[in-house]
């Protein structure tokens with residue numbers, strides 16, 4: 001059955017690759033960019049928004065079974081950057097798949113090469129991109145496992161791999177189904193031991209964020225949509241935690257929109273009761289749904305709502321020495337500017353008048369958990385006392401957990417943390433659309 005799945009994936013994937021190149025050709029011609037993931041999602045948002053004009057968001061999530069017979073799933077592929085290096089390094093990485101690989105040349109997609117070995121090496125030799133030690137004539141190619149997953153660095157990944165030689169960089173990109181990606185992200189960004197309902201909240205927030213990032217990356221014509229680090233969302237491949245799979249399955253395709261656009265659904269661990277609308281230096285015009293004007297009081301009982309950490313002067317001097325040229329000694333340090341929300345904007349170090357930001361201290365000092373804190377000095381000890389864990393924007397994970405305990409469902413929680421948003425569902429493809437797409441593929445192959 002797995003083999004059948006992968007055959008299907010290969011066929012689907014070949015179509016996806018073809019569309020990617022079709023899109024490139026059409027863009028060159030200035031024609032309509034139909035068929036790209038970006039376009040699919042834009043269409044999806046537009047389609048759903050039309051539905052939303054007629055039905056409120058409560059109803060929107062109930063009507064997906066209508067027309068189930070005539071429509072089939074459209075798959076959305078996320079391109080996740082797993083690893084990169086520059087081509088001036090002689091380097092070799094290994095990808096593993098027990099039953100072998102299909103290697104797809106973008107210029108000859110209808111004839112994938114078969115490699116029956118369980119390991120393939122991707123190398124850079126003399127500035128060239130190589131596969132199994134042989135120079136690759138293209139600037140990108142795809143690897144699809146004949147069965148199951150591809151392993152890289154001890155982790156297993158569903159879907160296919162795209163290897164790109166972009167200027168001087170070699171990019172290793174996992175092309176994975178959106179739903180599989182979200183399920184994986186929950187493993188590291190969520191709390192597997194928490195109830196299903198709260199994981200449904202996180203699944204929708206994560207999906208919304210990912211779709212927004214996909215759109216942004218497609219507009220820039222980027223090779224990948226997201227990185228696998230906390231720059232976007234941490235992603236470590238497959239897992240078998242049932243509750244997370246259930247949370248994704250039960251919210252399949254659901255995402256948040258604001259004025260018909262996918263929401264950049266940021267979240268942190270604990271908001272600390274900060275009112276986000278009072279935060280300065282954040283562009284709420286681009287993301288009005290993050291400007292919540294009322295506090296979350298649901299996280300008050302969690303451990304990280306309030307925190308305290310002490311640093312010895314010597315320890316701080318060593319850390320600041322790496323930040324400030326010629327820095328030798330720290331006499332005192334105090335918060336000199338806060339915004340209305342209580343987030344630290346400026347910290348002054350003495351002697352002298354060197355200033356740094358709360359964000360900078362948050363990134364330098366592991367014990368500082370958020371941007372909201374005070375500093376007190378007692379002889380040579382500095383005590384930081386603060387609230388919350390993270391950046392204070394969007395969904396508060398501990399708050400969501402408590403809301404579920406208090407009987408709120410996932411929709412009410414999402415609307416609480418992202419005011420003004422609506423739920424939408426990614427579109428499916430009708431039989432007519434599918435026939436049209438198949439004709440386009442055939443025409444393209446015959447060119």
Ligand SMILES: [Zn+2]
Pocket residue numbers: 270271272273296297298299300396398399
């Ligand atoms: Zn909170």
